Amino acid sequence: MTALLDAHLVVNRDAFHLDVVLRIAPGETVALLGPNGAGKTTALRALAGLAPLAGGHLRLDGEDLRRVPPEKRPIGVVFQDYLLFPHLSARDNVAFGPRRHGMDRRSAHAVADRWLERVGLADHGRRKPRNLSGGQAQRVALARALAVDPVLLLLDEPLAALDARTRLETRGELRRHLAAHPGATLLVTHDPLDALVLADRLVIVEQGRVVQEGDAVTITARPRTDYVARLVGLNLYRGHGAGHVVSLPGGFTLTSTDTVHGDAFVAFSPAAVALHAHRPDGSPRNTWPVVLDDVQHHGDNLRVRLDGPISVAADITPAAAAQLDLSPGRELWVAVKATETRAYQA
Amino acid sequence: MTKRVPVPLLVPAVLGLIFLILPLVGLLARTPWATLPARLAEPRVVEALRLSLLTSSLATVLCLLLGVPLAWLLARVEFPGRRLVRALITVPLVLPPVVGGIALLLALGRRGLVGQWLDTTFGITLPFTTAGVVIAESFVALPFLVIAVEGALRGADSRYEEAAATLGSTRWTTFTHVTLPLVAPGIAAGAVLCWARALGEFGATITFAGNYPGVTQTMPLAVYQTMESGDLEGAVVLSLILLVVSVAILAGLRDRWLTAP
Amino acid sequence: MRIRIAATIGLTSLIVLAGCGGGTGPAAAEKSGSVTGPVTVFAAASLTESFTTLGKRFESTHPGVEVTFNFAGSSALATQINEGAPADVFASASPKNMAAVADAGTPATFVRNQLVIAVAKGNPKGITGLSGLTGPGLKVALCAEAVPCGAAARTAIDASGVKVTPVTLEQDVKAALSKVRLGEVDAALVYRTDAKASAAAVDAVEFPESAKAVNDYPIVVLTTAKNPGGARAFVDYVLSADGVRVLTEAGFQAP
Incomplete structure (x- = not known):
């Protein structure tokens, strides 16, 4: 399978140096797993165009994205605390992307309604984000990111803000949606369980470097760093x-x-x-x-x-x-x- | 409920409150209530009040049009000399308004740097016109708006703007569709401050725009001139009107706009 | 406290008596010798240059006396005095403003002043009289009618029958004049003395109707004066031959 995303991300920020290679095939979900401060979110921001690359390369579906501004990249992002626009209803939040991509209001709303229905919130469209529960907000954020039909979907700790019970339910549901996403998916997390359940493959970063990558079975059986060993409990x-x-x-x-x-x-x-x-x-x-x-x-x-x-x-x-x-x-x-x-x- | 307020804080706080309120009490104590209605109906009073409300509102609009983009620039764009620009913006805050008026004359007066060109090219002269009043008021009020809006922009989470960018929004649409709604309460607060400052403007107005009833004589100028002519009672009445109108409008806006969403 | 007040009143009556009995002028003042301390003079804006000169000369002949001036529109000064501003002497540009002051004793007229039309140097608009102030696009500044130069201007304009529409009513004569100097207006009705003091920057155009609006300048020692001795001596000096000479040189007319 050829890689849809082919990236070598080099980012320098103050004293921090990130240098990771990421390849993701169509339909594949890769989890970027690592301790706090390992550079996971920096890598995600670099992919989305929110942090400048100091070197390396970035190709998505054959297109060089290095000089493409964030608004022109075919990338959807689910942010850690969702960042739903507080002044817009759930429906307008989801319709925001399609509108910015030139769709008229009516069609954008139709797209938004369809996505809200898919995530099980068809009757919550009129609600403002402050009137949504954590799990509902997470689903709206996912719908908003997917509504622009991204080639690459990025999720930054998508379940971290949820309580344990909601997390369990949402994780299962998220897994279903990620499986349905035809493009590439990169999931940034520090929670091994999220990574194991949601991802096809794990890439483990520590201090800006990839220390180990592979499928869940290999990594849990043969950890190569203390961090990974602790993570999988060995x-x-x-x-x-x-x-x-x-x-x-x-x-x-x-x-x-x-x-x-x-x-x-x-x-x-x-x-x-x-x-x-x-x-x-x-x-x-x-x-x-x-x-x-x-x-x-x-x-x-x-x-x-x-x-x-x-x-x-x-x-x-x-x-x-x-x-x-x-x-x-x-x-x-x-x-x-x-x-x-x-x-x-x- | 029963927490005790420390005396070293309570005493100065109460003194400060009295210090602020006492002059207003003095004003009310000398108000000639019997002749008040007749005074209110005087054409020059109505005229000055109308002019004051008109010019301060126009000045607020002008300040919004110029000040919000300026505040955005200061809050969101790194450029060399930004600190200097921010310092320059606060100059009209500390400058005595009369000095501001003189400076405006030298820049926009009939013989001023730019005013000369305006006069010869377009036949526009600003001093002694209502437009001149709006400009003088805007000059002293703009910093209030810029500072308030810049503060609101810095307080607003700029990651919302990043989220908008990932959804395909250009910087301009992000500004109009995300940033502006997010900082709307801050802009409203800034506009109210700006309006209040413009309404009370005296020094720059009388220096730059002059003093003529119906054209450039706003309420503060009318108050001063009435006082000058020895009509203390008249000055008190005008002051009271200005006070009541501004307090009423500010209170109204506070309820409508300035309460937290 | 009470003793001090009594002493002050006593001194005042003594000086007033001396003033009535003896001759006026610097010689008399010098003879008194006991005159010391600060003297605060509230004077009309049009007196700025001549009183500043007089103040310096007075201080040099009366060592130990320090004269401070507050120059402003006469009406503003009258209001300030009535509201308790600490003044010893009040020199007004019109009897009306003098009369408005409650604590004025018996004022004496020391000079008279007349209006001229102040125009830019070289009189570019060719203004020769009040009728020249009515042209389209011509900008004229007057004093507000509350101040003497404004009242005089109103009288003169009414006498001429010309309809002059000013663009601004300035708070005192100096403000009106500065608008001419800045080029913001083409003409302003100001006192001859003010135009003369700014002769380097403005030209003065005399006009006949100004004779109908001659201002008398009264001066008085206020009954509330803190330094009545010094105040009396300063007023005497203004009324002396020396004082009149400085004032007439500035363009004032002797009463």
């Missing part, structure tokens, strides 16, 4: 592999059932970490002494952070916790089965 270590053993800096070793040579990562889930009050004995596995640092709720379980020769996170059930007396400073033993670890080339 313990991740980098070291030197020699067969089943990976040596970490400082001499600590982890054993895996995978085979790896040279520069390597070792990853395992916090759920794979077992805690013991005393040194466990028995089958061959990774065990080492640790000191309890911190305990937090994590869903129905508890996530325990432990210091030792390597820092590690463990998920345990409240029942297990009750037997262990989890107070900070408590000395414990950790055990991780070799079958639960994954070792792969760095």
Whole structure:
């Protein structure tokens, strides 16, 4: 599949330097995922023409967009807090784009009505944005961005402003609309769940650089940076592999059932970490002494952070916790089965 | 409800209020209520009031036409010397209006820099005309409008303008369809300030436009001339009318425009 | 406080007595010797140049006296005095404004003044009299009728039977004159003295009807004067031969 969007974005803003390559195929949704300040929104603004490019290239559907002003780019944007025009009704907000593209008032309103109906707000057209709920405003913003038939749809943290319940509903609905969008879609988010549910492919940026990209399965299975590992909830270590053993800096070793040579990562889930009050004995596995640092709720379980020769996170059930007396400073033993670890080339 | 107001704040606050209100009380105390209706009906009073309302309204329109784009330029466009321009705009605020009047004469008078050309080319002379009054009033009132609107523009979220751009809106349509509606309350507030300043204008008007009943004699000039002629009572009456009219109009506008949406 | 007021009244009557009994003029004033302190003089705008000169000379012959002037339209001055402005001497450009002042004692007429038509240097519009002020497009400034030069102008114009429509009614004679100097008007009716003081910039056109509107200038020591001694001495100096000479040189006529 040839890329609809082919961009190499270089932006310099004060001390911040962004340099990312993005390619998106027609109908594909790519999530740009990264921590705050990674440059996600800057990349989105550069694509929309709101931030100047210092270098690189930007082609959309074969057209060079570098010198095209924002109002002439076939791009629709859903902004983080939607930026619905407060003085216009929902219907006029959606009709705004078609009107600016030369459509007469009546046709623009017809387009707007059609889009409002598609997002399930047919009877909310007369409302001003201040009379819409967060979820409704989000849908109007989406309708407004799609009403200009953009080749590239950009969404900046489209669900961040919603409460947890609305978010769940809206996420599902958004997924449906993105799937129906024939052009390319770029979703900027810091929420891995949004990225996993909505996107076909993930591009992860840190400090202005792409650190990893690929489909959700690859990335969740084989994170390549601490950020990604935390994001997908894995313990991740980098070291030197020699067969089943990976040596970490400082001499600590982890054993895996995978085979790896040279520069390597070792990853395992916090759920794979077992805690013991005393040194466990028995089958061959990774065990080492640790000191309890911190305990937090994590869903129905508890996530325990432990210091030792390597820092590690463990998920345990409240029942297990009750037997262990989890107070900070408590000395414990950790055990991780070799079958639960994954070792792969760095 | 029962929070105590600190005395070091309360005392000066009350003194300040008294200081502002006392002169008005003085004016009311000396008002000849019995002859008031007869005075009100005097043709020169009606004439001066009509002229004042007309010129200050025209000045406000002129200030809106020139001041809103100027404020937009200052708020939204980076250009060299912007700080200097902003400083220059505040000059008429601190300049004594009489000095403004003299400056206007030297620029737009019959022998002035531009006025000379206006006279020889188009046969237009501005001093001693109602248009001259509008110009003098606009000169002193424009900074109020520009400052108010620029403040509103800076306060308005410019990302709405970016959103409009991504929807295909040019800068001009964005200005008319997004920016203006967004800052409308600020513009209204600026226009009211501007109008009030124009209504009270004296120094620049009498210096630049002169003083002739029905043509250039606005209410403040009529007040001054009546006072000069030793008719203190008449001056009090005129002052009272000006006060009542301006307060009434400002109060009316406040309810209609200036309340938060 | 009461003692001081009593002393002031006593001093005033003493000076008034001295003024009635003795001769007027600088010699008498010098002899008194005790005259000191500030003297505040409210004078008609048309007296600006001549009184400034007189003030300097008076100060040089009366060391210890400091004369401050407030020049403005006579009607404005009268209002200010009635509203309690601290004046010792009031010199008005007309008896009417003098009469409006409640605290005026017995004023004396010290000069008279007459109107001329002030025109731009070289008289480009060729104005020769009041009838020349009626041309189309000709701009004329008059003083507002509340001030003496305006009242005199009205009298003179009415006497001539010519219908003059001014473009502006200025607040005092200096303002009217400045409009001629700026070229904003073609002519203004001002006092001969004012035109003379600005002879470098304007020409004066005499006209016969001005004889029907001669202004008497009265001067008085106000009964509320804070420095009645100094005030009396200044008034005496204005009325002295020295004073009259300065005033007539400026274009005033002796009464």
